[in-house]
Amino acid sequence: MDPIYVVLAVLAVFLLLGGLWLYTRRRRGRLSQDRGTPSPPDRDTAPTERGQEPSGTSSGQAGVAPPVEAPGGPGGVATVEAPESIPGRMQRLRARLAGSGGFGRAVLAVLSRGDLSEEDWEEIEDTLLTADLGLDVTTALMEELRTQARVLDTTDPQAVRAVLRDQLLTLVDPTLDRSLSLDRPIPAEGFDTSSGSPAAAILMVGVNGTGKTTTCGKLARVLVAQDKTVVMGAADTFRAAAAEQLATWGERVGVEVVRSQREGADPASVAFDAVRRAAEQGSDVVVVDTAGRLQNKAGLMDELGKIKRVMDRAAPVGEVLLVLDATTGQNGMRQAQVFSEAVGITGIVLTKLDGTAKGGIVVTVQKELGVPVKLVGLGEGADDLAPFDPEGFVDALLA
């Protein structure tokens, strides 16, 4: 055979085999895509899509459950929890408050006996005093109840309940403005706004162990659920673990935490860094945690005063929230007075109401300090903080 025909035949066989090989490769690729196996281009685009998810520090959308980049932790991925909605949270808290045994129920039980003896009235008085209503409030309330009992048929449980509910609600005072001041403030003169306008500032104060750090975390979570962007400042530099605790909250909630790496750093400077960071980020709110203990009380008050003054240099601090442990009763009241004189508080956060039947502290603290209870803590859980709702509170006391 002519050698040219041999070469052509060999070439034809090669071409045929090559074509067959290409056909099988393409077919296999299509099949694997149909079965959902990611093809190489899919893998390339995945990180870009993840990068477009809201970052924990800036968007903080309610209901965002998928893992996002851990704020402040380059490369670290934290799972940001989705906070409970405000109505759901309040309903659950109300049920818990009712479950912890309000003093109203005990008073109601005695009042409903009808034809009350002096002993019955004493029992009511004791209950009110034990509930931390204080002597003045208790005396006034007793007088009012005795008057009402004379005109009412106290064996009618509904009528008695209505009278007591009315009295308690008046004491708790539903007319007080309990909203948090979260409007963007007017920058202070001299504050450089070229890199951003200051955020609404919340300063958390109170003695150690009352729940300040926990409340900062829970509050950030509430704000995130309201679509606010938040930065937290760990100005409790007295206790190293406090900054760590706040950083953990930050990761859970998807909020950046500004802290000093140096133990015993100047808390006022950490607070100002947090304020500046929030301005740079264009955040809505900056929440600053402070220490509750120093070598002496005067030192602590000086420090808190300085923190507030330094924060005011960016814009006036909108809220100074005093965190009070509801279980500490009258002792807590004395502490409250000292803080109030040092930093001028704008609202009270009453924590650990779940662990006490002494709800009367709400009335006493408002009366003594002249500022409303704005938030209540009813447990150690992340969603156990809610706006204080006077009607819900009184109903829970009587439930």
Ligand SMILES: Nc1nc2c(ncn2[C@@H]2O[C@H](COP(=O)(O)OP(=O)(O)OP(=O)(O)O)[C@@H](O)[C@H]2O)c(=O)[nH]1
């Ligand atoms: N039962 C209950 N426990 C609470 C509540 N709020 C805070 N706690 C707990 O109280 C303890 C103290 O809370 P922290 O937030 O560390 O208190 P702190 O005021 O920051 O303390 P210092 O940093 O020492 O000043 C923690 O175990 C919290 O879980 C609440 O509403 N109910």
